[in-house]
Amino acid sequence: MITPVILAGGNGSRLWPLSRQLRPKQFLSLFGEASMLQESLQRLIGLRCRPPIVICNEEHRFLVADQLRQANIGDACIILEPEGRNTAPAIALAALRAMEDNPESVLLVLAADHLIEDVAEFHKSIESARLLAVQGELVTFGIVADHAETGYGYIQRGPTDNEGGYRVKRFVEKPDKATAEDYLATGDYYWNSGMFMFQAQCYLDELESFEPEIVHACRAAIKGARRDLDFVRLDQEAFKRCPGNSIDYAVMERTQRACMVPLDAGWSDVGSWSALWQIGEQDNWGNVTHGDAMYHESHNLLVHSENRLVAAVGVDDLVIVETKDAVLVAHKDHVQDVKKIVEQLKRENRSEFMNHREVYRPWGVYDCIDHGERYQVKRITVKPGAKLSVQMHHHRSEHWVVVSGSAQVTVADKTYLVSENESTYIPIGQVHALENPGKIPLELIEVQSGSYLGEDDIVRLDDRYGRCQ
Structure with a gap:
C-alpha cells in the first residue's frame, strides 16, 4: 500500500492578498468548497493508501487539523516543523515516520497546493510510478508541457525505462522564454512537478550518501519526538541542526536511480494570479470572475471579489483582487512581482502580510470590524463545544454581547450563561x-477598551489546545 506524504508548508506569497503568512494558499478554497489541501487528499480516493502523513509549519497546525476533520480524515499523522528546512528534510521525516509502521513503505510525495483536473489519469501515472518504485527507483512526475513556461523548472527525459517511465537525463532551472520554446520544440522536456514516489528506505539511503547530516538530524528529531493532541512534535534542538536543502538538489540531481513518469492530467501549481486566470472559466470577453463584478469594454481580466462590487471600465489584462482589508491591481504580465509587495509589507511589519482581517483560531474565528486609538470591536464565532483559553489581560477590559447562541462565561470564581440579546463585562486583570x-455556533460582539489592545496582552492560564507557555 502507498503512504501519501502531503507537504503543506510554504506561504504562497504570489497569491496575496488572498494568501497570507498565517493562512496561505494551500488552506484556501480557490476552486470550490474544499481547500487545496482537502482536494489533494480527496484525489487519493480510489487508491490503496495508508493514512496520510502531513508535514506543516507549527503556526498552521490547527488549520491542518481542522481541515482534516472537515474532510473526515481522523487517522492522519501531522508532523510539525519548528522551522522550515525545505523539502529534503521534510520528506526524510515522513520516511522515518512511515518506516515505524512498515519498513517497506512506498511514499507518494505530493504538494498540498497543486491543481489536478483529470484524477483518473493521475491514478494511472501513480500506478506506473509505483511499479518503478518497488524496483528501487526514485520516481518524479514530469508534466507534459503544452506551452513554453518560464515559471517552472524542467526535466529532460533519457532512455525509456520499464512500466511507461524514462530515465532522467537532467534537471534544468527555470529557463528564459527562448530556451523554454526550444525545450518545447524538442518534445524531450517536461515541467518539474515537485511530486515523487519511492520506497522510504531507498530515499533515505540516497539522501544519507549525499547529505548525511540531514538524515542524522532527522533521525534525532524523530527519536525525540512527542505526541501533542493531533500532532507529532519533533525534538526542536535536533531539527534546528538540520541543514536545509530541496529534494532536487540533495538527491534527484545526483542519484543514478532517478526515473520520470509523464503526467498529462491538467496539472497546475497555481503559482500566480495569471495561472488562476488561465484555468478559470472565461466569458466571451476573456474575463474570469469570482464574486460580484461588472464590466464595460474590458477584456481578459481576473476579478476576485470577496465583499464588494468591483466594476471595471475600459481596462484589459488586469488582475483585481478585493478582500476585507486589501485590494490588489496588477497587470497579468507582472503578477510574479506581487511577492515584492509582500516583502515590503513584511519589512514594514504590517498586519496585511501576516493575516486576514478574519483570523482563524482552533475554537473558531474572529473578525476585527472596527478599531480606534483606545477601542477595538470584534465579531467572534465559537464552534459548538469549543472553549477559548482561561486568560486575563493587563491593559484592556471587554464587553461581550451575544447575538446568536448561548455563551458559558467564567469570571473569577463565577460561571454563568449569557443568552442571545444579553451581555456581560470583563474587567481589566480579571481571569475569565x-x-x-x-x-x-455562538456569535458575539466583543468591545475591547484600554491603553493597549494587542493580541500579546493575552495571558493564558489554561488552554485545551496546548497554547500555554
Missing part, C-alpha cells in the same frame, strides 16, 4: 473564559 456549550 468563554465556552460554547450549545450545538450551534
Whole structure:
C-alpha cells in the first residue's frame, strides 16, 4: 500500500492578498468548497493508501487539523516543523515516520497546493510510478508541457525505462522564454512537478550518501519526538541542526536511480494570479470572475471579489483582487512581482502580510470590524463545544454581547450563561473564559477598551489546545 506524504508548508506569497503568512494558499478554497489541501487528499480516493502523513509549519497546525476533520480524515499523522528546512528534510521525516509502521513503505510525495483536473489519469501515472518504485527507483512526475513556461523548472527525459517511465537525463532551472520554446520544440522536456514516489528506505539511503547530516538530524528529531493532541512534535534542538536543502538538489540531481513518469492530467501549481486566470472559466470577453463584478469594454481580466462590487471600465489584462482589508491591481504580465509587495509589507511589519482581517483560531474565528486609538470591536464565532483559553489581560477590559447562541462565561470564581440579546463585562486583570456549550455556533460582539489592545496582552492560564507557555 502507498503512504501519501502531503507537504503543506510554504506561504504562497504570489497569491496575496488572498494568501497570507498565517493562512496561505494551500488552506484556501480557490476552486470550490474544499481547500487545496482537502482536494489533494480527496484525489487519493480510489487508491490503496495508508493514512496520510502531513508535514506543516507549527503556526498552521490547527488549520491542518481542522481541515482534516472537515474532510473526515481522523487517522492522519501531522508532523510539525519548528522551522522550515525545505523539502529534503521534510520528506526524510515522513520516511522515518512511515518506516515505524512498515519498513517497506512506498511514499507518494505530493504538494498540498497543486491543481489536478483529470484524477483518473493521475491514478494511472501513480500506478506506473509505483511499479518503478518497488524496483528501487526514485520516481518524479514530469508534466507534459503544452506551452513554453518560464515559471517552472524542467526535466529532460533519457532512455525509456520499464512500466511507461524514462530515465532522467537532467534537471534544468527555470529557463528564459527562448530556451523554454526550444525545450518545447524538442518534445524531450517536461515541467518539474515537485511530486515523487519511492520506497522510504531507498530515499533515505540516497539522501544519507549525499547529505548525511540531514538524515542524522532527522533521525534525532524523530527519536525525540512527542505526541501533542493531533500532532507529532519533533525534538526542536535536533531539527534546528538540520541543514536545509530541496529534494532536487540533495538527491534527484545526483542519484543514478532517478526515473520520470509523464503526467498529462491538467496539472497546475497555481503559482500566480495569471495561472488562476488561465484555468478559470472565461466569458466571451476573456474575463474570469469570482464574486460580484461588472464590466464595460474590458477584456481578459481576473476579478476576485470577496465583499464588494468591483466594476471595471475600459481596462484589459488586469488582475483585481478585493478582500476585507486589501485590494490588489496588477497587470497579468507582472503578477510574479506581487511577492515584492509582500516583502515590503513584511519589512514594514504590517498586519496585511501576516493575516486576514478574519483570523482563524482552533475554537473558531474572529473578525476585527472596527478599531480606534483606545477601542477595538470584534465579531467572534465559537464552534459548538469549543472553549477559548482561561486568560486575563493587563491593559484592556471587554464587553461581550451575544447575538446568536448561548455563551458559558467564567469570571473569577463565577460561571454563568449569557443568552442571545444579553451581555456581560470583563474587567481589566480579571481571569475569565468563554465556552460554547450549545450545538450551534455562538456569535458575539466583543468591545475591547484600554491603553493597549494587542493580541500579546493575552495571558493564558489554561488552554485545551496546548497554547500555554
